[in-house]
Amino acid sequence: SSELTQDPAVSVALGQTVRITCQGDSLRSYYASWYQQKPGQAPALVIYGKNNRPSGIPDRFSGSSSGNTASLTITGAQAEDEADYYCNSRDSSGNHVVFGGGTKLTVL
Amino acid sequence: EVQLVETGGGLIQPGGSLRLSCAASGFTVSSNYMSWVRQAPGKGLEWVSVIYSGGSTYYADSVKGRFTISRDNSKNTLYLQMNSLRAEDTAVYYCASTSLGGSFYYFDYWGQGTLVTVSS
Numbered sequence: 001s002s003e004l005t006q007d008p009a010v011s012v013a014l015g016q017t018v019r020i021t022c023q024g025d026s027l028r029s030y031y032a033s034w035y036q037q038k039p040g041q042a043p044a045l046v047i048y049g050k051n052n053r054p055s056g057i058p059d060r061f062s063g064s065s066s067g068n069t070a071s072l073t074i075t076g077a078q079a080e081d082e083a084d085y086y087c088n089s090r091d092s093s094g095n096h097v098v099f100g101g102g103t104k105l106t107v108l
Numbered sequence: 109e110v111q112l113v114e115t116g117g118g119l120i121q122p123g124g125s126l127r128l129s130c131a132a133s134g135f136t137v138s139s140n141y142m143s144w145v146r147q148a149p150g151k152g153l154e155w156v157s158v159i160y161s162g163g164s165t166y167y168a169d170s171v172k173g174r175f176t177i178s179r180d181n182s183k184n185t186l187y188l189q190m191n192s193l194r195a196e197d198t199a200v201y202y203c204a205s206t207s208l209g210g211s212f213y214y215f216d217y218w219g220q221g222t223l224v225t226v227s228s
Binding site: 029030033037045048049054089096097100101 | 143145152153154155158166168202207208211212213214215216218219220221
């Protein structure tokens with residue numbers, strides 16, 4: 001099965017823009033989805049498909065992809081965006097799922 | 109409103125068995141794809157298993173042959189039967205409704221999770 005690689009930690013100044021990346025061979029064929037997880041809570045979907053946000057997710061969250069890399073961009077990061085972020089996609093077999101190791105976002 | 113509520117976690121000895129349940133409201137389990145995802149303490153997310161609306165099932169290599177995913181349509185409930193449990197199965201187990209297609213695979217609604225601890 002394929003793997004997805006994320007930077008373990010990223011920081012951003014309040015109000016600035018941050019990009020969180022996810023790399024893997026499966027991303028050449030499949031879209032990544034992105035999840036936000038705050039301490040003690042279940043993950044929550046923030047981006048899916050090409051660049052879609054579930055209802056209730058602020059439009060400062062956006063997704064993009066190029067080659068084997070998917071990105072989650074937060075434009076104008078807020079204090080409440082401080083969380084762990086995970087990407088996932090289908091793996092190369094198509095029937096299994098792979099997650100990235102997660103990125104801890106700190107808002108300074 | 110979609111709600112998923114997991115139950116059945118607890119402390120179990122290595123080699124033991126446990127069945128997790130995920131009661132759904134606000135949508136029909138049998139008409140949707142449903143998954144289990146787990147998270148070991150302080151670690152990342154790991155996909156465990158999926159059941160398709162048509163009944164097909166798939167498992168992560170780490171649990172294949174030990175875990176069984178199923179559903180009870182009359183109770184609108186998803187299950188995960190876990191046998192031959194190991195210490196490395198210790199995790200919070202989440203059930204999640206799943207959307208998948210040719211180019212995507214994502215988990216749109218999640219339960220609050222139930223903790224399984226495998227220890228003697």
